[in-house]
Structure formats: structure tokens, C-alpha cells
Amino acid sequence: MTLRPLALLPLAALLAGCAGSAIPQVYRPPAATAPPVAAQPVQHNRLLGNSADAVGRMFGKPRLDVSEGGGRKLQFAGSSCILDVYFYAPRTGAQAVATHADARTPDGRNAEVDSCAETLRR
Template sequence: MRYLVPAVILLLSACATAPETETPMPTLPVTPSTHVYSSVLGLTSAELIAQLGSPALQVREGVGLKMQFRRPQCIFDAYLYPPPSGQGVTRVAHSDARLPSGADTDQAACISAIRATR
């Protein structure tokens, strides 16, 4: 019995596969997205709140900030990042709009719906 445990361990270790090596992903600079609705591009968090009301969710993601606004019609996410220098106020650099089902929707229509129900 004393030799059974080491034998089982050796048997199981023979079945193990070598770990895969990961290729590091290149780091890309944060630049404004071309998919940002122009009425929110460059806004600060205070300006965004002034236009859309209080966000339902705010999440810090590294140096960025995600602000989510929800209405029954749609969900709007705005992603704010500091300038490339790393110093200064965070501003909207990217945004997404989707239906509650998760399907993409028109950002302008979503923002209009959010403004209308403030």
C-alpha cells in the first residue's frame, strides 16, 4: 500500500501535457474609436452626467472609467480615458449602445431615449 500512492502520482503525471506558451499581445495606445457617437466624444464624466443623468453603473478599468446608462429601450456604455500623456481629465474615447437583448443598436437613438427619460 505504501508504494501505491507514489505509483499513482507517477502514472498521473505521465498523462499531463506540457503547458502552452502564450504569445504576448502587443500593447496598443488608447485612441478615440471611430464608433463613438460624436455628441459624446470628448465629454468628461461631469458633462456626460449633465447630459444623460446619473449612470446606473460606474466601473474603474485600469486608468479608464466605464459609465453605463440603462433604460428599458437600450443600454449605453461610455468609456473614458485620460489623454495619451496620462495627465489630465478623463474623457469619452469609446462608446457602445445595445438593446437589452445584447444586440447592437444605434447610439444616437439610444442617447435620445436616455435623454428623454431623465
């Protein structure tokens, strides 16, 4: 049995469809997104922007002084509230400043930062 050349055309067309493109595609990574915008503090209280030394002069010796990584937390406590002040440098080589503060009552309920600060002020 001999095959005629025209009989092979459908088979050749079928196999050609499986071969894919003969020209390789160049990988193009997705377009870069804009860098994230620096987060602005959500809080507004009198402690933000102060150095740890300045905050220490306001409240005296902290109950806790914890450093971890590039951050530092000072905790001040009184009978009516506990104040945590967090310090981070705004850029490499800059002095760390207060960037966040939390206040709570001794039983764990949230308290207003400025009111707690006034209560604890020396």
C-alpha cells in the same frame, strides 16, 4: 611510418574550414521600427470628447460606474437600450474624456449610439 609534410596539407585545409572566422562579428540589433501611430477613434457620435461629469449631466446617475486601471465606464439604461461610455485620459495628467461608446437593446442586440443617447437623455 612517417608522414610527409605535403600529405598533411589536405587535413589542415579541412580543419581550417571548420574553425570559422577569426574576426568576431559585432551584433547589430535590427533597425528600430517607427513608433505606432496613436489610434484615432473609429466612432463618430456626440458623446466622444465629453467628460464623465458632462455625460452624467446628460443622462443622470449611471446604473454602473466602474473604474479599472486608467479607464472608467459609465453605464446608463432605459427600457429600450443600454449605453456604455468609456473614458480615458488622452495623456498623463489630462482629464479623462469619452473615447468610446456602445449601445445595445436589453436583449443584447446592437443599437445605434446616438439614437440610444437621445432616448436616455434627461
